[in-house]
Amino acid sequence: MKTSKKEQALETIKQRVLTMGLPPGATLDETLLADQFGLSRTPLREVLQRLAGDGYLSLETNRGATVSSMDLNTMRSFFQSAPMIYAAIARLAADQATTSQLDALKKAQSAFRKAVKHDKLNDMVIYNHRFHEITGTMAASTYLSPSLGRLLIDHTRMSYRFYTNDQDASRTRIMEACDQHDEMIDAIERREPARAVDLTLKHWELSRREMEKYVTPDPLPNDAADFLHAGDTVREVETV
Amino acid sequence: MKTSKKEQALETIKQRVLTMGLPPGATLDETLLADQFGLSRTPLREVLQRLAGDGYLSLETNRGATVSSMDLNTMRSFFQSAPMIYAAIARLAADQATTSQLDALKKAQSAFRKAVKHDKLNDMVIYNHRFHEITGTMAASTYLSPSLGRLLIDHTRMSYRFYTNDQDASRTRIMEACDQHDEMIDAIERREPARAVDLTLKHWELSRREMEKYVTPDPLPNDAADFLHAGDTVREVETV
């Protein structure tokens, strides 16, 4: 394995962003990071530029790099565009995946399953991310891949959040998602685009419900009396 | 107007790519460009990195920057994904365009019309590109914009090619396209997403037919006799 310091910096920062070690909005210190990775500022800046190009960071002139934020507007367009892109990627992937890509996908999936089994949150997040990234390379579309990439970044970060928020509930969902991955692999391997799309949309729905629950949780009780009975209140209907 | 040398370099190189001054596959010389724009290599490299991030160039380590190529595979995914993305962008744009964005769009359109009128190819290409770019900013989708950007780059380059290839035929099409722009502006201004999508797809079809004709032209005559009558041959059916 011969990874240059630059690639290492790139990968490390990516992972820190995805696992919220660097939370949205955080500012990055060039000189600090440069020292940290044993690089001078010049190549480190190139790393930051690339990460900005991929949607992990955003750069503002004379004001350095910050982790891409997830505000209300981005959330909105996230829910608008994710299913469309995911479905398109799934179809293309099932159409034209190569066997070596399939191997990589299976490997990511087994690493994911293992992480789930041992309840290693960071690994789960990273390998799930990788799984879907590979899906993107299978699709081999210069045009859709960048969109997928950005969607995945925010999807991963949100997943991380809602897992941290309610571990027990999330765990069963994640195991379900993990099984869906296996089915998706099968659909791709058998070259069944329609089924791959279908599974992908199911996968999305599962995730979407969870995210929506996190974004719009049960309202807080609005007076003292309600507050006392808060634990008893029946869970309200869920928008589907 | 206070544009830094860097922004100027960025913009100039973009335009050179779009107008095929820098054809697909061309290699760029860092030191030369740096001198040309009165910059040192460090900031110029940052420009190149950004252009690579946006899909104009592609960088290979130790081998410099080359203009993004347009091979068969990319063409394939281009035709696959363009209508989907264009339609999605149109819908979002009609939903949420701001008035200042609309002003910018109208300005780009009038510049485009003027360029068409005076038959200034480069200006046409640039302002048409800008028109659709603004459409993208209207959609305000972090996730779809990068896809749109890449599609537009290649769309613009192809348009340039087929215009150069057959000016007279293209000219009437371009005037039609120009009128469609006006209608699109109207649809956006009136907040009619469905109509905006519809117009966009028509716009796409117009362009698509032209591109397909260029990509798959009438076959060359395959023997001497045919060759002599080549000028007389009736144009074959057009795949629709």
Next chain:
DNA sequence: TAAATACATATTGTATACAATAGCCGATTC
């Protein structure tokens, strides 16, 4: 003559020193 190797040259990558800009803090003024 063809192939291979080693050297020379051109180009890319990195480090560091220097310049410019932004943000902060204290001082001065009303």
Next chain:
DNA sequence: GAATCGGCTATTGTATACAATATGTATTTA
């Protein structure tokens, strides 16, 4: 006491010198 101005410091941006890599050429050898 509030506000604005001015300089100080921290951080970003740029230039340049140096290192590493790749490519082309000439020379050697089979």
